[in-house]
Amino acid sequence: MRPPAYKAVVDEYAAAIRSGALPPGTRLPTHRELARERRVALATATRVYAELAAAGLVVGEQGRGTFVRVRTGYDGIEPSRALPVPRVADLSFNQPLAPGQGDDLRHAMRALAASGDAEALLRQDPPGGHRHDRAVVATYLLDRGVDTAPENVLLTSGAQQALDCVLRTLTRPGDVLAVDALGYPGIKLLAAAHGLDLAPVPASPPNSATPAGPDLDALDRLCRARRVRAVYAIPTVHNPLGWVLDRRQRERLTAIAGAHDCVIVEDGTYAFLEPAPPPPLYALAPERTCYVAGLSKNVAPGLRFGFAALPKHLVRPATSALRAAAWGSPGLVTALATGWITDGTVARLERHRREDAAARQDIARTELAGMDVTAHPSSYVVWLGLEPHQRPDHVADLLAREGILVSTADAFATGPHTPHALRLALANPPRHELADVLRRLRKAIESIPPM
Ligand SMILES: Cc1ncc(COP(=O)(O)O)c(C=O)c1O
Missing domain, CATH: 3.40.640.10 (Type I PLP-dependent aspartate aminotransferase-like (Major domain))
Structure with a gap:
């Protein structure tokens, strides 16, 4: 059985809110507008917002409308620093997800629920x-x-x-x-x-x-x-x-x-x-x-x-x-x-990820051209060497203030020598935003004056 169509609208909004494409405070369409836009019943639009509210992603204010919630938490690994910007591009940890995976999960759970021996689980x-x-x-x-x-x-x-x-x-x-x-x-x-x-x-x-x-x-x-x-x-x-x-x-x-x-x-x-x-x-x-x-x-x-x-x-x-x-x-x-x-879901998702990672590496190659990059065309990660005057922890702080989270080399170094470098995980930001994120990252790093 297919999941109801409104779930796809819930997923779409949830993904846009989690990625920051809809920043906290954004006013969302009224229930009536949403119903019209999506050609769904008013009760269905109300249900979409009810689910988003239950997930802690939106708040409805009487008479004012529905707004993306200002969240204090964070979806990935808790960042060690408070982030002063509402919109975060997380290049610190790869959590690749493809559109439609929420529906995959619903399908699978329905199939499990319908199978004979639920008690076995x-x-x-x-x-x-x-x-x-x-x-x-x-x-x-x-x-x-x-x-x-x-x-x-x-x-x-x-x-x-x-x-x-x-x-x-x-x-x-x-x-x-x-x-x-x-x-x-x-x-x-x-x-x-x-x-x-x-x-x-x-x-x-x-x-x-x-x-x-x-x-x-x-x-x-x-x-x-x-x-x-x-x-x-x-x-x-x-x-x-x-x-x-x-x-x-x-x-x-x-x-x-x-x-x-x-x-x-x-x-x-x-x-x-x-x-x-x-x-x-x-x-x-x-x-x-x-x-x-x-x-x-x-x-x-x-x-x-x-x-x-x-x-x-x-x-x-x-x-x-x-x-x-x-x-x-x-x-x-x-x-x-x-x-x-x-x-075959895993095989399909793997094909998607291969194409996605290669496309993201292409973007990184263009945007970081001329910088000290170590990467492989199939991979989701980039190792970015820094100049001696660009201390990784300072650079990471600077980038966090810009709303870009990265990992510093110390997390990866197993010996006494920690290179001046960052690791960029490319999987999380929406792909159409990655070039802009990397451009901002490059600009911030290159703005650090030599000592
Ligand atoms: C190389 C490598 N091995 C293992 C893991 C852990 O994977 P899992 O989430 O399946 O525990 C990771 C996660 O980032 C990884 O990068």
């Missing part, structure tokens, strides 16, 4: 998920080159929980974890929580003969010098540097791990963005690779659905680790996620 799934749900994910992973049996797949609450579960299983406090010198901040948090010793591996020098990626000679030296328990790697669409390792780099990385008996923790969270990547590390060394990913960037971060494909001997201890932590993915979320994998 109230029962506890086994930690790591039912076999039939793991089988759906195993089939999905096959398209990514991860060929694994359903028994070796665990379903989790997001990729972050999968990483947590893998590290709990593999490591003891004091173990050495090799990581990129600039990498995904979540791994730093986990390493701190598990008492791991992070060993940063620098990126291969720019303009060297080697393509972008970790300096594998440095990794080899590290593994010779210290007992490295595991190597955390993002070979396909790296966060934050965007790289996609070629086949030779992948073979070398897995060979180094093999020679030094290290486990590889492969993070495939953004891998779906690259249309035809070389085989994952998992395919090259399935006996020592834990492949971790989720549906946050390809479907929705609020879904909190992730998974790990593990070497067989790690499945049992990882299941215990998952059980100790938070059991894995809740049945309701698993039902939504596996339903969307099976009915």
Whole structure:
């Protein structure tokens, strides 16, 4: 059954308010005007506003009309600073969503509600998920080159929980974890929580003969010098540097791990963005690779659905680790996620995201031309080097005052050296506004006088 048409109007307004396209205080059409514009009954227009009000997005004032609410909160991760501007362009965290995903959710929930055994969703799934749900994910992973049996797949609450579960299983406090010198901040948090010793591996020098990626000679030296328990790697669409390792780099990385008996923790969270990547590390060394990913960037971060494909001997201890932590993915979320994998929704959204990310990178390439940019055409992120007089924290403050949120390099640096740089996440602002946001960002940065 299709959701009622007025829901699409609610979604449209909600998206425009959340993105800031309709800033706080904006007066919205009267109920009568809305009914006329949208060719709906007056009662339906009233219902649209009632839902927006219930979501905390608008307020109706007797006799004055309906207004976009001035919100004190914020939809993404709470910003550390108060924002003096009502309209925020959030380049600090990627939360890609496509138009119509609200309707996808309504469809799926109706289908679930109509299915025979709703009560099953109230029962506890086994930690790591039912076999039939793991089988759906195993089939999905096959398209990514991860060929694994359903028994070796665990379903989790997001990729972050999968990483947590893998590290709990593999490591003891004091173990050495090799990581990129600039990498995904979540791994730093986990390493701190598990008492791991992070060993940063620098990126291969720019303009060297080697393509972008970790300096594998440095990794080899590290593994010779210290007992490295595991190597955390993002070979396909790296966060934050965007790289996609070629086949030779992948073979070398897995060979180094093999020679030094290290486990590889492969993070495939953004891998779906690259249309035809070389085989994952998992395919090259399935006996020592834990492949971790989720549906946050390809479907929705609020879904909190992730998974790990593990070497067989790690499945049992990882299941215990998952059980100790938070059991894995809740049945309701698993039902939504596996339903969307099976009915082609995930594949459709992934196609949309690939096109969207490439278009946004094009915009960034144009608007930031001549600046110190490191990025990959498939990725949703840009690493922006700053001049020595442009301190990242000052620049971030300056930009926040302009209503632009960014992340500074310190969140990504795993070693003592923090470069003067920002990471820009391109997915959130409406695409037609991105050029303007980047132009304002550039202007603000370039206005900082040299010392
Ligand atoms: C590289 C990488 N891995 C893992 C995650 C965590 O993903 P999830 O939201 O599925 O926990 C993120 C989220 O930003 C990420 O960028």
